[in-house]
Amino acid sequence: MIASRQSSSPPSILIVEDDAEIAGMLAELMKGNGFDARCARDGNEMDRLLRRQGCDLIILDGMLPGEDGFSICRRLRSAMAVPILMLTARSEDVDRILGLELGADDYVTKPFNSRELVARVRSILRRSSLSQADVATAERLTFDGWRIDLARRQLFDTDGDEVSMTTAEFDLLWAFCCNPNVVLTRDQLLSMTHAGSAGPVERSVDAHISRIRQKIEPNIKDPTFIKTVRLGGYLFAATVEPLP
Template sequence: MAITEGLAVLPSILIVEDDADIAGMLVELMRGNGFEAFSAANGVEMDRLLARRGFDLVVLDAMLPGEDGFSICMRLRASRPIPILMLTARREEVDRILGLELGADDYVTKPFNSRELLARIKSILRRASLSQRREDVCVPLTFAGWRIDPNSRQLFDADGDEVSMTTAEFDLLWAFCCNPNKVLTREQLLSMTHAGSAGPIERSIDAHVSRIRQKIEPNLKDPAFIKTVRLGGYLFAAAVERQP
């Protein structure tokens, strides 16, 4: 959430939706619940708005003319850390998992409940805001040459290069690093990363784990760090040390 001269600025939401009626309804819903809201009908309009101002979250429709939402999600995630909530009429689970694997922080299907949508948006923004304002009470941790810093919310590889991560991915990896060599169930991981608030379905943990593995594992076919425990959950099998 942006801060200007000590005064909190309303969280700003960018809605990328080609249906004018739905876009208008969402803008009205956001503005009526304490947010700034702007809309774009496609990826080109979205890029123009992003070039002119900052946003705290993007609500992104999957089915867009021209470049579709999945492609836009992947492109956004590669270039900036802005949280993304995908909104679509495609209800198949494979589409939902795909959206999360491409970097979305959450996924809501149409028709949607306005209260649930607001709860999920507030949950994402709350996690992002708390992360940005977190005081220096935790020290960075290291594992196998990697360094994860909870204060700056950054992950660095063995060469010192920063690796881009979504809010959900960072929270999940941090939870693993704080609990090395312990089997953590999906329910425990959801609780650790979403603090009991409205969040993505339990299956989303699998999607986020998949994306983290793509970034840190030397061999995806035989993960060295995040091990899957059959009927249990996951285990972070790395030696974790506190950075002096």
């Protein structure tokens, strides 16, 4: 069971990194920018810290002893929606896409720029929590028996069960629901959600959409909701209606 945390405290960052020098540097960087920071050397220690106290974001190394970061990312995403930023020396496009497909909200390669890393952390946290003004004007929508609660950032399937979604996945689905039956280019989706900050623009959006399809489509091989428009982008083919 994951422990909860007090919302009034500074944003909490859990750094999962086996290199003590890098972990220490990251912790100091986060603390110096107003965050609370803790470090774990591997997946087991991460699990112990999460049970003791939740966190707002996890910075996860991809290359860890024992269970690697990609496996940990998959495991975390199946159990919780905490934002995950993967920080790893694996810089190939295939690794970036794998990280996103496994549920990471962003992917940064080593060596990294400290200011950029902090900016990405702030961006993820900003997207994972609605402002008070957004909450006051948020709507609850429904499409084909599915319900999406914009204020609580929750998605419920046709049986009423909540479907776990990452920040980027929810933002993309939200953008689609607000623009049903309209072709949206990848650039438009990026401007609405910042979903492509982790890597190559087209591929990062595609990876997140692939994960959304796995969660909402009756047949992943023949999508009925999120349709690909050749040379155009994507179209959300559903009737979206407001809920009281």
